[in-house]
Each structure stands twice: as structure tokens, then as C-alpha cells.
Amino acid sequence: MTIQDWTQNTEGLAYQACPACSAVWYFRRTFCPCCGDGAPQQRQAGGRGTVHALTLITRAPSEELRAFAPYVIALVDTDEGFRVMAHAEQDLRIGERVQCRFARIADRLVPRFEKTTS
């Protein structure tokens, strides 16, 4: 199965896991940052998680992003055990359960979390 990964312009959240020490992490590498093992696995995340932190950006960093402001940036703890930064719908609260969807912001595919009941 091909792993879908928004950083490769396909709709999905990918992460890595170490078969040797069971560590999981988000930022792609060719080795495990915990034990140094050289064969980490690419995995597909389900997209569910819990909101860890939130900010509403009013002052966007560039002209192309100003059209989208204000927008929410969140840190979400996924059920698989890694943390992800993403866009999110407004009026979320810390601790709330969310599901990852995808959106185009300033012509880029980005993850965007929305409320879910599960």
C-alpha cells in the first residue's frame, strides 16, 4: 500500500516507527532518533487525535496567507502517539477529539483538524 503523505502532496498523515525499540515519531528520517536503528517503518496514521495546543493567527506572515487570516494552528496528539502541527477549525478547545481532513491553503495541501465525536 502506498503511504499517503501531505508533505508529498497526497492526502494523508504519515509517520515513522522503529521495529527495534517501538519508538514512533513524525519528522521523516532514515534512522530511529531514539536508538539509532537504520530501518524505520513508514506508516499511515488514522488521523484521529486530541488537541494539545491552539493559536489563532491574525497577523499572517505573507501576502498570500493574509487572504486566509485569521486561521487556527493546532498541535494535535494523534492516537498513534506522535504530535502534529496543522490547521484546525475555529472554536476548538484543548483536550477536544479531532479528525484530520485536508485543505488547500495558499495553493498548498495542508492537514486541517475538525471536531469529531469518536
Added chain:
Amino acid sequence: MSYITGIGLTPYGKHPGKSTLDLMSEAASAALADAQLTRKEVDGLICGYSTTFPHLMLSTVFVEHFGLDPVYAHGMQMGGATGFGMVMLAHHLIEAGVARNILVVAGENRLTGQTRDAAVQTLAQIGHPVYEVPLGPTIPAYYGLVASRYMHEFGTTEEDLAELAVLMRRHASMHPGAQFRDLVSVADVLASKPVAAPLKLLDCCPVSDGGAAFLISRERVNDFAVRIRGTGQAHTHQHVTAAPSLTQFGAAASMERAKSAAGVTNGDVRYLAIYDSFTITLTILLEELGLAPRGQAGGRARAGHFSHEGERPLNTHGGLLSYGHCGCGGAMAHLVETHLQMTGRAGARQVKDASVAMLHGDGGVLSSHVSLILARD
């Protein structure tokens, strides 16, 4: 043993027409004059980077420009922690016998040397280029995320954060070199323009032009030598997404190393110089370093604890929040003020006792930490 024997600081704010090298030179000349040393007596150079002049070899460029002939020169890049990081390195180089008088210098025309968008975008690059920056975050957004979690955990309110902005502005009002000197109230901070919730404009430090420099020496070459008693660092992550915790950063670990090397405890400390890029940064650092209980930094500021006459005066020049922030030089102004306080030269701002000082800087998003303990002994 090593001593801080000279300090130099420009006003922070707008210096139109001045380059990175101009501001570095101005600060370096002032530090040499303060130390009563000549260029020929300087045998080491450590300098910070400049975002408006991103040269591969800035230390060597400055050697040529300023007219030095050092046995050691080195440029350093640790974000906001660079200023104190350079002092730590100078301290160890002096102790190792590599050099006798090391010039530590940084300067940048960060405000007038580029557009505001360019500054905001350059700084946002401390984020992850693949996993964070494409989302459109800003530095205030990284800190806004941290603030939301910290407030959730410890009950800190936006009013509590505002107290620290009010305090820094009150201190800056007494310093002629500060970028912002008009008093503000908690209500003013709360009503200021939203930037990255919960942070508003007055929760954020400004972008400034400016320069700062020190001389670090093996000998007490004048009557104003302040001893570097202990130094420490900690580095837990670069990107906020990868931070092990948003409530416990590396600050305490870094400061424990410095205090252990200095043989001091928090109870010995009389003066504080703590990094304050945002009100939440100062809140977290004060609380993680044990200088206020969790959730109570703002309350202590309101009660006068960190004022000139208070139990532990803090950033009496106005900090990054109001003296200004020109990059590597930003936190160096904290050390300049500490040195003036420790040597009884702070004029109208002079505190009663600054015999032992605690300094802490951080870079990135509370990512890289450097701690210093200075003593007048």
C-alpha cells in the same frame, strides 16, 4: 576564572542607514572604551549572526573591518540564546588559556534593514521547513501554541501575562536607550491588536536595530570586573512540534548546571536577567527556574517583587519587550544592564544589591537554553 571587564550598548530602535557592521563596530568601540583596553590587547573574537547580513564568515569579516588580529575568532548561531552562549564560550576559552581578552559582539539593522514581512518570514524559518513552515505559522504563533497549553495547565490568565509587559515598559521608561518608553497598563496590553492568540501586540517584543558587546578577560583589568561564576546549557528540541513538553523545557536543567558550577542556590541570587521575547516566555522561564511558583509570575510582578526596590529586580532596562530585540544583541542588553547594576553604575535605575546575578537566555521556541551566574567578588 574569567571576568566581564567591559560593556557596550547602542540604543535599540531605528538606526536608519546603519549596517550590521556599523552597529557591531559602535558597540565594540564602546565596550573597549569601557574596559580601557585597546584593539591590540584583544586576542579573541566571538560574534553573533545577522539576518540582514547572512555572511558565511562574519567573525573574519569583523576581524578585518574592525582591525583585529586575534588568535581565535568564531561566529555563533543559537537564536536568542546566542548572546549568553558566546559569553559561555568566551569563559571556557579564557579558562583554557586560549586567549586573554575576548571581544563578544553582535549587531543588526533588523528593523530598518528589511521589510516587516521579510523579518517575519525569516524568523518563522526556525520552524520545520517541511512539517511546520508550509502551514503559515509565525514566531508569535509558535509561542501562542505554548501559551495556550501553559495557561491550560497552570491557570495563568491573559492579565497575568500582561503584568510582565507592564513591568518591562515601566523599567524601559527609566532608560534613555529603550525603544518603547511610554507607560502601558494591563488594559492597554489586553486591548492591543491580536497577533497569535492568546498573544497580542504588547505581549510580543518589537523588532529593533541595535548592537551590544562585551570584553571577557582573564584578569581584572579595571575596577568594573564582574566574575563569571558558572555557566550551563540545555537543548531539548528545535521545533515546537517535537518539544518533549510544553510546560517543562530545558531551562531548569541548564540553570542547575550553571548554579552547580557557581556553587550558588536561588536564595543567593539578588538580580535577574531573564529572556523575555514574549510575556509567556518570561512567565515560563521565571516559573521553571523556581523564581515564582507555577501560575504566579504575573502576580509577583504586580506585587512589586521584580521591581527596582523589590526582592528580586528583573530586567531593569526594560527587556526585549520594551528595550528592544535586535537579534543576537537582544539578550546582550540584559547582560549590559546586569553589569551596570553589579558595578553600581546604573544611575537612577540602580538597585540596592545586585551582588549575585542570574541570567537566562533561550533560542528557537524555548529550544536552546543558556544560563549564567555572575558575581561581584
